[in-house]
Amino acid sequence: MATVHLDALFKRYANGVPAVNGVSLDVADGEFIVVVGPSGCGKSTLLRMIAGLETVTEGRVVIDGAEVNRREPGDRDIAMVFQNYALYPHMTVEGNMAYGLRNRRVPKAEIAERVRRAAEILELSELLQRRPSQLSGGQRQRVAMGRAIVREPKAFLFDEPLSNLDAKLRVQMRVEIKRLQRRLGTTAIYVTHDQVEAMTLADRLVVMNGGIAEQIGPPLELYDAPATTFVAGFLGAPAMNLLAAEWDGRFARLASGLALALPDLDRAPGPLTLGIRPEHLHFAADSRADATVELVEPLGADTLVHLRLGDAMVVARPTGTVGLASGDAVALDWPAAHIHLFDAEGRRILWTPSERETRSCLPVA
Amino acid sequence: MGPQVVFRSRVLPYLLVAPQLAVTLIFFFWPAAQGLRQSFLREDAFGLSTEFVGFENYATVLADPTYLEAFGRSLAMGALVAAFSMGLALLFATMADRVVRGAHVYKTLLVWPYAVAPALAGVLWFLMFNPTIGVVGYTLNRAGISWNHYLDGDQAFLLVVLAASWKEISYDFVFFLAGLQSIPRGVIEAAAIDGAGPARRFWTIVFPLLAPTSFFLLVVNIVYAFFETFAVIHATTQGGPGGATETLVYKVFNDGFIGLDFGSSAAQSAILMVIVSLLTVAQFRLLDRRAEA
Ligand SMILES: Nc1ncnc2c1ncn2[C@@H]1O[C@H](COP(=O)(O)OP(=O)(O)O)[C@@H](O)[C@H]1O
Numbered sequence: 218m219a220t221v222h223l224d225a226l227f228k229r230y231a232n233g234v235p236a237v238n239g240v241s242l243d244v245a246d247g248e249f250i251v252v253v254g255p256s257g258c259g260k261s262t263l264l265r266m267i268a269g270l271e272t273v274t275e276g277r278v279v280i281d282g283a284e285v286n287r288r289e290p291g292d293r294d295i296a297m298v299f300q301n302y303a304l305y306p307h308m309t310v311e312g313n314m315a316y317g318l319r320n321r322r323v324p325k326a327e328i329a330e331r332v333r334r335a336a337e338i339l340e341l342s343e344l345l346q347r348r349p350s351q352l353s354g355g356q357r358q359r360v361a362m363g364r365a366i367v368r369e370p371k372a373f374l375f376d377e378p379l380s381n382l383d384a385k386l387r388v389q390m391r392v393e394i395k396r397l398q399r400r401l402g403t404t405a406i407y408v409t410h411d412q413v414e415a416m417t418l419a420d421r422l423v424v425m426n427g428g429i430a431e432q433i434g435p436p437l438e439l440y441d442a443p444a445t446t447f448v449a450g451f452l453g454a455p456a457m458n459l460l461a462a463e464w465d466g467r468f469a470r471l472a473s474g475l476a477l478a479l480p481d482l483d484r485a486p487g488p489l490t491l492g493i494r495p496e497h498l499h500f501a502a503d504s505r506a507d508a509t510v511e512l513v514e515p516l517g518a519d520t521l522v523h524l525r526l527g528d529a530m531v532v533a534r535p536t537g538t539v540g541l542a543s544g545d546a547v548a549l550d551w552p553a554a555h556i557h558l559f560d561a562e563g564r565r566i567l568w569t570p571s572e573r574e575t576r577s578c579l580p581v582a
Numbered sequence: 583m584g585p586q587v588v589f590r591s592r593v594l595p596y597l598l599v600a601p602q603l604a605v606t607l608i609f610f611f612w613p614a615a616q617g618l619r620q621s622f623l624r625e626d627a628f629g630l631s632t633e634f635v636g637f638e639n640y641a642t643v644l645a646d647p648t649y650l651e652a653f654g655r656s657l658a659m660g661a662l663v664a665a666f667s668m669g670l671a672l673l674f675a676t677m678a679d680r681v682v683r684g685a686h687v688y689k690t691l692l693v694w695p696y697a698v699a700p701a702l703a704g705v706l707w708f709l710m711f712n713p714t715i716g717v718v719g720y721t722l723n724r725a726g727i728s729w730n731h732y733l734d735g736d737q738a739f740l741l742v743v744l745a746a747s748w749k750e751i752s753y754d755f756v757f758f759l760a761g762l763q764s765i766p767r768g769v770i771e772a773a774a775i776d777g778a779g780p781a782r783r784f785w786t787i788v789f790p791l792l793a794p795t796s797f798f799l800l801v802v803n804i805v806y807a808f809f810e811t812f813a814v815i816h817a818t819t820q821g822g823p824g825g826a827t828e829t830l831v832y833k834v835f836n837d838g839f840i841g842l843d844f845g846s847s848a849a850q851s852a853i854l855m856v857i858v859s860l861l862t863v864a865q866f867r868l869l870d871r872r873a874e875a
Pocket residue numbers: 230231232234235236254255256257258259260261262263
């Protein structure tokens with residue numbers, strides 16, 4: 218149990234690739250941090266620097282108050298779960314779990330006790346004498362978890378630990394990991410590219426893009442107020458609708474010709490990006506024809522309606538089923554309280570419309 | 583199993599395997615059969631008459647103290663060549679596996695000796711150790727260590743072992759390097775996080791995972807030391823001095839082609855064949871068992 222503090226971390230690989238470009242983060246004791254981002258954004262590199270598997274080009278890694286930049290991985294008192302589990306193929310399940318304790322010269326009786334307890338928690342008691350090759354994917358995953366928890370480390374590091382499991386098992390293990398971390402109270406840093414995993418597991422999320430942390434905060438805060446268009450587009454499935462618009466002082470004019478009144482926006486005219494989540498884009502009981510239905514995907518609980526809006530495509534997500542078919546013309550309702558605005562650089566524009574209620578910004582021809 | 587080809591013609595498949603079959607039959611089975619037949623015969627000194635003697639040649643060979651000595655010598659050579667070449671190859675491979683810069687040059691240089699013909703390798707080492715004109719031999723003698731492998735049997739034996747090992751290092755190196763590179767990096771990293779230092783990681787993770795490779799190389803090296811060293815010995819000591827480097831294979835040659843005792847030579851060949859078969863069977867069995875696990 219410990220705090221982890223990252224101070225302006227940089228990593229440039231030997232071939233010149235700048236993988237991490239200055240990430241700072243304060244992880245509280247017992248906190249569950251999820252680092253999420255697309256493939257190649259530097260998540261693994263960041264985690265491996267904390268583990269000591271990659272050297273730090275610049276910046277500091279501080280675990281429990283002590284800088285560990287130059288410490289060997291084995292001396293940092295952290296445990297890591299790898300995507301492919303990295304179990305020792307020539308050792309039994311028991312051997313895999315005991316290895317780290319034996320290296321640290323923990324007394325035999327205590328090793329046996331800790332392994333027994335971990336095996337019980339993870340339902341591995343029957344499998345202790347098996348080798349990794351005789352286990353299913355889910356069981357191997359458990360062994361990898363077991364190897365981490367018997368050590369009782371200061372922090373758990375996870376690098377996409379569920380990516381190799383099928384969808385059902387992934388959900389099950391996700392719940393289990395969260396429960397285990399709560400029960401043990403161990404600080405955890407978890408890397409994933411799966412935004413559902415990220416949203417459900419995290420106390421706080423770090424959204425990474427191109428080696429930098431775009432935004433750090435509780436999942437719902439990031440979902441409700443994304444700081445950049447990247448975060449807006451990355452969190453949520455289907456993604457937030459992002460539309461290029463021209464602000465003329467009174468209206469935001471979309472490329473399709475649609476104009477939205479943005480009350481109380483105090484801003485010089487110029488380009489901006491307008492965002493709205495599919496679940497917030499409503500159909501208006503109106504005879505206007507703002508958009509054309511291209512495709513209807515009923516999912517049961519709700520429906521995805523893909524709409525053509527001039528050159529752009531947007532998705533609406535009404536609950537239940539809707540009586541729409543492709544080709545239908547519909548009018549749209551844009552509740553001001555749910556419209557996100559971003560400037561030309563993709564940064565969030567602070568905007569508090571006085572009409573916070575679901576009031577349509579009437580499209581103007 | 584990949585997709586299987588089904589032949590319509592009944593003749594074509596046989597035609598396709600015929601060349602391979604012919605080569606095996608003519609160059610392996612036929613001489614082997616000849617040898618086996620010969621091992622049960624005795625020829626008179628002028629090669630005029632032969633007589634069937636059953637297992638008498640075998641009995642003579644196995645009771646011959648020089649044969650048993652050659653047997654021990656071969657075993658020692660096998661053990662030494664395997665130990666030398668595998669030990670050094672593993673060391674080099676472990677280091678090459680870590681090299682980032684210039685790894686290609688390093689690996690290429692280490693593989694080169696394998697391209698040198700065994701006889702040349704032998705001559706090369708003998709020249710280097712030549713007591714009067716060899717760099718090493720001369721230096722040794724100057725330093726007060728008396729070196730003359732033309733007279734000292736143990737030194738000659740050691741030199742044959744060195745020459746044979748030198749070539750074999752390259753071969754073992756390639757396999758060890760491939761073996762090392764097939765160990766997932768994550769496993770090594772997990773061990774590092776589990777608090778194992780480099781030495782402990784090597785002995786508890788890397789070495790056990792290389793066991794199948796090591797066993798394969800052990801068999802190959804022993805077979806090599808038994809048979810392929812013929813060229814080295816023939817080009818250098820010719821079994822001398824005083825029989826100090828006469829291995830089983832060299833004795834087959836000596837007794838057969840120099841001593842013209844074909845019956846005994848053939849019986850010795852047959853025994854060698856049995857030894858190789860046993861080694862190969864043992865190897866396949868073990869590899870099979872590994873594959874199942
Ligand atoms: N060992 C390495 N050497 C050079 N470049 C690397 C190495 N590992 C990763 N990279 C590069 O660094 C960037 C970040 O990689 P990584 O941290 O693995 O991303 P992620 O885990 O988010 O998918 C990528 O562009 C990748 O190609």
